[in-house]
Amino acid sequence: MTEESRTPFSAWLRSQSEPDWTAVVTHPFAEAIGRGTAGMRRYLEQDFQFVDAFTALLGAAVAAADTFESRVAVGRFLGLTVADTERGYFHRALAEVGGEPAPPTLEPVTVEFRDLMDEVRRGQDYPLILAVLCVAEWAYLGWASRIVELPDGFVHREWIELHSGPEFEAWVGFLRGELDRLGPGLDEDGRAKVLDVFRRATTLERRFFDMALG
C-alpha cells in the first residue's frame, strides 16, 4: 500500500496544495479579521460577487451529485445558510461598512475565481465541483477556527462565526467525506484533474486575501 492510497483523498489534495494552503489559513488579512481591525468594505464587496457564483455552484452540486443524500446535504446548506444567514449578513454588513452590493469594478482575482466556478459548474463533474467547494469552505474553517477571542464588532465577529463552530465543521466534514468517498474510484487522470482544480482554487483564495489586504 502506498502512502497516497492510505491518506484520505481530501488530506492528500490539501498536502499537495502547499505552501498556498498554509498561507491562506495564516494570512495577515484573516488574522486582522480576528483582531477586528481588517478593513472589510472592499473585501465584502468583492466577496459578495464571489458568493453569487458560489451559490450557482452549490446548485450545480445538487444537480451533479451521485446520491439523493448528497443532494439533500448540499441543498440544505444552500437554503438554510447561504440563502438565509449569509445573505442577511451581507446586506447588514455592506450597509454598515458603506459597501456596494454591485461594485462598479471586479478585481482580477474575483473575475478569475468566478471564471473557475463557472468552468466547473458548466462541466457538471461532481468531484471537480466538490474540489472548489471544499477548498472554499475548508480553508475558511482553517483561518476562522484559529481565532480564540471573538472581536466585538458584528461585521468581523459574525463573519468568523459563519465559518466556524460545529455546524460549519460538519459541513466541511461532509465535503471532505464526499471527496474521500469518490477519490479512490477515480482513475489517475480523474485524480489529476481534481488536484488541478483544488490547487487553482487554493491559489485564488490566497490571492483573494492578498487583494483584500490592498
Ligand SMILES: Cc1ncc(CN)c(N)n1
Ligand atoms: C473567497 C471566499 N472563499 C471562501 C468563502 C467561504 N464561503 C468566501 N466567502 N469567500
